[in-house]
Amino acid sequence: MNSSPENLFTETPQVRRKLRQETCAKWVFASMAGLMIIPLLLILGYLVQRAWPSLSLGFLLDVPTHGMRDGGVWPAFVGTIYLVFLSLAVSAPIGILAAVYLNEYARDNWFNRIINLAVINLAGVPSIVHALFGLGAFVYAARFGCSIVSASLTLAIMTLPVIIASTREALASVPRSFREACWNVGATRWQTIRAVVLPNAISGILTGIILQVSRAAGETAPIMFTGAVFFKAVQKGAILPYSLTDQCMALSMHLFTLATQVPDVKESIPFATAVVLMGSVLLVNTAAIGLRLYLRAHKKW
Amino acid sequence: MKSKPQIEVRDLRLSYGSKEVIHGLSFDIFHHEIFGVIGPSQSGKTSLLRCINRTIDFTPDARVSGTIRVDGEDVRQTRDVHALRRRIGMVAPLPVGLPMSIYDNVAFAPRCSGLKRKDDLDAMVERCLRQAALWDEVKDRLDSLGTKLSGGQQQRLTIARALSHQPDILCLDEFSIAIDPVTTMRIEDVLRELRQEMTIILVTNLTQQARRLADRTLFLWNGEVVELDSSEVIFSDRPGRQQTYDYVNGIFG
Numbered sequence: 001m002n003s004s005p006e007n008l009f010t011e012t013p014q015v016r017r018k019l020r021q022e023t024c025a026k027w028v029f030a031s032m033a034g035l036m037i038i039p040l041l042l043i044l045g046y047l048v049q050r051a052w053p054s055l056s057l058g059f060l061l062d063v064p065t066h067g068m069r070d071g072g073v074w075p076a077f078v079g080t081i082y083l084v085f086l087s088l089a090v091s092a093p094i095g096i097l098a099a100v101y102l103n104e105y106a107r108d109n110w111f112n113r114i115i116n117l118a119v120i121n122l123a124g125v126p127s128i129v130h131a132l133f134g135l136g137a138f139v140y141a142a143r144f145g146c147s148i149v150s151a152s153l154t155l156a157i158m159t160l161p162v163i164i165a166s167t168r169e170a171l172a173s174v175p176r177s178f179r180e181a182c183w184n185v186g187a188t189r190w191q192t193i194r195a196v197v198l199p200n201a202i203s204g205i206l207t208g209i210i211l212q213v214s215r216a217a218g219e220t221a222p223i224m225f226t227g228a229v230f231f232k233a234v235q236k237g238a239i240l241p242y243s244l245t246d247q248c249m250a251l252s253m254h255l256f257t258l259a260t261q262v263p264d265v266k267e268s269i270p271f272a273t274a275v276v277l278m279g280s281v282l283l284v285n286t287a288a289i290g291l292r293l294y295l296r297a298h299k300k301w
Numbered sequence: 302m303k304s305k306p307q308i309e310v311r312d313l314r315l316s317y318g319s320k321e322v323i324h325g326l327s328f329d330i331f332h333h334e335i336f337g338v339i340g341p342s343q344s345g346k347t348s349l350l351r352c353i354n355r356t357i358d359f360t361p362d363a364r365v366s367g368t369i370r371v372d373g374e375d376v377r378q379t380r381d382v383h384a385l386r387r388r389i390g391m392v393a394p395l396p397v398g399l400p401m402s403i404y405d406n407v408a409f410a411p412r413c414s415g416l417k418r419k420d421d422l423d424a425m426v427e428r429c430l431r432q433a434a435l436w437d438e439v440k441d442r443l444d445s446l447g448t449k450l451s452g453g454q455q456q457r458l459t460i461a462r463a464l465s466h467q468p469d470i471l472c473l474d475e476f477s478i479a480i481d482p483v484t485t486m487r488i489e490d491v492l493r494e495l496r497q498e499m500t501i502i503l504v505t506n507l508t509q510q511a512r513r514l515a516d517r518t519l520f521l522w523n524g525e526v527v528e529l530d531s532s533e534v535i536f537s538d539r540p541g542r543q544q545t546y547d548y549v550n551g552i553f554g
Binding site for chain 1: 354356359361383384385386387390391393395397399400401409410413414446448459462463465466
């Protein structure tokens with residue numbers, strides 16, 4: 001190559017080839033990333049289009065009528081809220097506390113390695129296996145029967161490992177230098193965690209938990225044997241129709257029922273149920289994104 | 302300097318895993334002296350400080366043997382390690398403003414040890430910030446974030462925090478590595494005043510800084526003492542060891 005000063009900035013074939021490769025690579029990566037939007041838009045568009053004749057506020061607030069061939073999804077919608085809320089109310093505290101132990105206190109010994117292994121393997125258990133476990137453990141052994149409690153606990157066990165993993169990640173993202181600065185002035189580990197680690201990891205922790213909402217709301221198998229039923233008579237628009245020992249309806253289960261078990265159902269009703277399910281999940285996820293944006297804008301370092 | 306030493310180090314050894322990084326250090330540090338520690342990186346300077354305030358405990362595979370006594374008390378046997386750390390102020394190489402307000406940064410340690418009254422805390426915060434030569438710059442915005450200060454200000458904030466638990470000993474680990482020369486000079490003035498109240502251990506890569514400040518200087522090399530003497534001798538034309546002369550004058554290392 002000619003490197004005399006007057007030629008330093010002229011384009012050589014090598015430079016042109018380099019630029020071409022660069023542009024090419026960028027477009028390949030960008031298009032792959034862009035492809036991710038297409039399925040989401042297609043799914044949403046298709047669902048809304050097919051569900052359009054049934055979509056209304058009444059559909060959300062009404063109870064199913066005429067053997068589920070007409071009416072709305074209110075009992076299933078409330079049931080899903082019950083299950084999601086209760087399961088996270090159980091798994092979030094346990095998950096956060098366990099993650100704090102694993103990330104802040106645990107030394108690298110056989111006991112903690114076993115815990116780590118358990119968490120990883122629990123995350124890999126298929127949901128149908130969770131369902132069978134829940135059936136054995138909560139419905140029969142603990143004598144909760146087929147109830148909201150059993151179903152929620154089953155969902156809690158399913159979401160627990162993911163909550164632990166995401167919480168650990170959030171805790172690990174707080175720089176170690178902050179912890180060392182606290183230790184240097186004589187703070188205990190707990191004082192350090194309370195004053196510095198948790199306040200700065202809270203956005204990541206909350207995001208991780210909120211993302212589990214969609215999982216708990218969407219899974220059908222774990223609740224099918226443990227607490228969800230095809231149909232439950234509920235007053236129209238009732239706010240708290242179920243007690244914790246009742247069985248309940250749930251959106252995912254309801255969708256499954258409509259699609260496979262009920263003959264001659266109006267075509268738009270299952271689609272509208274799916275829209276309600278996806279809509280509520282997307283709404284919660286949007287809230288998570290909003291929360292994260294808010295907390296990131298107030299990030300302290 | 303003829304009095305009883307404040308810190309006695311005897312045959313201190315430290316290894317990370319199977320690798321020994323400090324091979325039997327023994328020396329004394331006396332009350333109210335500025336004790337310089339010089340030496341290239343990897344010579345064990347930071348590890349030495351971490352042994353003294355026992356933050357070495359947080360490194361899982363570190364093994365310490367030998368004894369370190371602070372005011373006669375063996376730090377490795379002490380019952381209350383948090384009280385020990387409060388007797389030793391520690392300033393790390395890179396400034397760390399904790400992600401909380403300037404006020405809370407300084408009030409953190411006193412609060413941890415149970416000081417609650419607002420008046421006491423206010424007085425404490427002002428005293429420490431004044432001692433660290435930061436008060437005038439931040440007195441009108443004590444509630445803004447410590448992490449948003451400039452690097453030099455954050456380092457003085459770190460010093461204020463290290464003073465907030467009223468230590469007898471102040472350890473500075475290459476405190477000037479991330480700050481400008483003017484701020485460095487201001488902090489050096491601060492240290493000259495602080496030595497009236499406490500013992501200062503000054504670990505530094507800048508041999509000139511040790512020459513300016515330290516009463517005695519320890520030259521560490523690969524975890525061993527090369528030479529320990531008054532700074533006049535270490536930085537003279539005729540220190541005890543040729544290696545010292547070469548290092549101080551930049552002939553190697």
